[in-house]
Amino acid sequence: MSTWRGEAGVLRAIKEPFSIEQVELLRLDPTRVVVKTHASPFCSTDVKNWKGLLYKIPPTILGHASIGEVVEVGSAVPESAGIRVGQRVVVPGTPECGHCYYCSIGEPWQCSELFDLGGIYPDIARGDDGALISCAGCVGGYAEYMSISGNQVFPIESDLPSDVLSMLGCGISTGVGSVFNIARVQPGESVAIVGAGHLGLWMLQAARLAGAGTVVVVEPHEGRRALAGELGADVLVDPGAPGAGGAAEGATEGAADALAAVRAATGGRGADVVLEAAGPAVSQSFSVQAARRAGRIVLTGFEIGGATLPLPQVETALQSRSILSSQNGQVHMKSDLQRYTGLLERGLLDPDPIITRRYPLAGLDLARDRSGTLDDVCGIIVFDH
Ligand SMILES: [Zn+2]
Ligand SMILES: [Zn+2]
Incomplete structure (x- = not known):
């Protein structure tokens, strides 16, 4: 000893x-x-x-x-x-x-x-x-x-x-696992990622690997939006900014514009899959609304112990959206770890x-x-x- x-x-x-x-x-x-x-x-x-x-x-x-x-x-x-x-x-x-x-x-x-x-x-x-x-x-x-x-x-x-x-x-298991194990993104599906921090940028790379169609990234930080662009996001949305044609200045109207931007990029319906990696409850409510009817939403963030999540009732209860929880990307460490390492080794995931x-x-x-x-x-x- x-x-x-x-x-x-x-x-x-x-x-x-x-x-x-x-x-x-x-x-x-x-x-x-x-x-x-x-x-x-x-x-x-x-x-x-x-x-x-x-x-x-x-x-x-x-x-x-x-x-x-x-x-x-x-x-x-x-x-x-x-x-x-x-x-x-x-x-x-x-x-x-x-x-x-x-x-x-x-x-x-x-x-x-x-x-x-x-x-x-x-x-x-x-x-x-x-x-x-x-x-x-x-x-x-x-x-x-x-x-x-x-x-x-x-x-x-x-x-x-x-x-x-x-x-x-943490970041790789949760980010990559959210795409492969939880959302199970299919080739051609549209994906919206809410938050382009260390989780969101791994999600973006994994979504590209999964063959996602249009990928929209919603992120208020300019530098992070730029990174998302370099990593292959098709549409970058600043939720704090008034959208094209909008004159909004407040965050709420900015969020409304952001929602409109996600829908505009995804056939007017909303994304097939929304991956939330931001944390605030408003980002999670936004994520639910940014998914199409019967779409899948993966939530990973949390803001403060005891916080609750306001969700729109019709969109949640009547429109068949699946809200999925991601804890550690639902990985099996014993099997997924070495596979994700292989993706890094072959340059398919870029750290x-x-x-x-x-x-x-x-x-x-x-x-x-x-x-x-x-x-x-x-x-x-x-x-x-
Ligand atoms: Zn962590
Ligand atoms: Zn156990």
């Missing part, structure tokens, strides 16, 4: 700068493994966590997706898991325990090991002041060492660098437009600020051991 001590970016208090400090992992539970972190994407969800909007309780280490190298394996981790010291592993935001109700019926993205914790995450480390520190989302990727359930590490074989592969655990910058752990506050201002599509926290 070794002692693992290293730097971590600890959320000590809501809305306060991250505390970059030395922590020591607690004695390893036999069901867990210790992973030396290579890279963790700074996810926009952690801007919300930092603001205290999603029930994460300090002191905690944020970062719910990561990649690294196994340095210790607990004695109760089964050999069949293929996890050994030195193995590179992806650490996604969702475990697959294999035996809970959800895993046993083939829906591991709702695994009880995470979602029946009641939002209370295990303490994994101790600060030099004696404080017990939890790992938010059971990952805690903004740290040099992670203590992770043996059910939440997945061996990966690839020559690609870890900063690219770190995105497999370059999505990785805006790389930061050392000391740059965690800067990464958060630039995620919050939308300047970064995705900043990657990289570790130089």
Whole structure:
């Protein structure tokens, strides 16, 4: 049993700068493994966590997706898991325990090991002041060492660098999985993507791979619209701007114009598939209305714990739209991970437009600020051991 001590970016208090400090992992539970972190994407969800909007309780280490190298394996981790010291592993935001109700019926993205914790995450480390520190989302990727359930590490074989592969655990699984596993986009179908951040831009690439017809991207940030254009979007819509022929200045009328623009680009009906990757409830209501009758809508975003979603009754109840929930893209990590890695390796998915910058752990506050201002599509926290 070794002692693992290293730097971590600890959320000590809501809305306060991250505390970059030395922590020591607690004695390893036999069901867990210790992973030396290579890279963790700074996810926009952690801007919300930092603001205290999603029930994460300090002191905690944020970062719910990561990649690294196994340095210790607990004695109760089964050999069949293929996890050994030195193995590179992806650490996604969702475990697959294999035996809970959800895993046993083939829906591991709702695994009880995470979602029946009641939002209370295990303490994994101790600060030099004696404080017990939890790992938010059971990952805690903004740290040099992670203590992770043996059910939440997945061996990966690839020559690609870890900063690219770190995105497999959140943005790629959710974005690409939403297209292939949930919406199941068919060749020629029209697709509208609401929000062109790190999820939306993966969705866009996956929709193109699936052979989508017209792809419309709705995004208020000019730079992100430009990236969507480079990645093959046919129609770019600014929901904050008055549309052609409109003189609206308010957001509501801008949204109405945006809705009209989506419909105009999709035969006047609305899109066959709408992929929402924005978060605000208004974006999700918009997404439902932007789909045609009997269309499919995949919702991935969330804004604040306890928020509710207003939906138009006729369009929702009477017009056969299917509203689908995406948690981790409904991926099966054990099978989908290596397939998505293959798409990256063959250049069919391009990470370059999505990785805006790389930061050392000391740059965690800067990464958060630039995620919050939308300047970064995705900043990657990289570790130089
Ligand atoms: Zn995320
Ligand atoms: Zn499970």
